[in-house]
Amino acid sequence: MGYITRETAYFDKPGKENTADVVHLAVERARLLNCTQIVVASTSGKTALAFLDAIRGTGIRLVVVSHVVGFSKPGIWEFSEDTAATLRAEGHIIVTGTHTLSGLERALSRAERVGGGSRSEAIAEALRRVVAVGLKVAVESVLIAADQGAIPIEDEVIAVGGTATGADCAAVIRPAHTATFFDLQVREIIAMPRNR
Template structure:
């Protein structure tokens, strides 16, 4: 097997101002590796729209999280962003969080940590983004939009 080299980019500060360059670099890498599935977390749909535009022709899955996370029966996903993503061929998942639903409720009520919370805490040791990436991949797969083979 040949040696594998890849470019690493570190941003001075985190934030939305890094999104466009991140998407550009992700698309280059996806093309190099032949990756056709792109899964992204997006609470309001703003990032989801950018991804659906940058990755037209790919299997774009935008994971918006669970309805009622911040307030009962509501989500922050903007209707115009939903339309834009769907018009660009993207799919949207509203789903319970893979690493924090029933287990989190049991923890809050009884103070007992469940396995899904342990998994979330371990993944956060590598960074919050690592936890989110694993979680949204599970959510997209559970919704039937991402295959495991």
């Protein structure tokens, strides 16, 4: 047979109220595919904690991608230190890296004297608007995790992102490094909001 069929869940609207369903669906797909890593975007750590009970005893490891220090306020890391300690104690990884689809270019596009958009930001905006904000977050989290050496680029991962807070999108992704972005493949959409 030259094809496979898989179910995709579609939420009526984006948001954190979809987190529990995304956790269930992501873990279920990881188990189906024998995928041992779930890359989870988490600003404060709450979304990462939502995965802990669901993955216990499965052999699945979390690779949690947080905002960089100073993302919202200079010198401040938004991630809970207690949550970080809990995750690390259970063998999970936390990666904190610059947003690959904006980073320095966002500073340039916001600057009064420079202005203008960038190609990286155009890719980010296309993912946000054409598919879902959560997919943009999931893709970017995979790039950050790969660039930090937290995931191998040869193995598929389940990647989870959301719109503002919580999780509302999950996908099966074959990773790539930022420098080889176009080698990244979104292979399956597990869940996403229908309306954005």
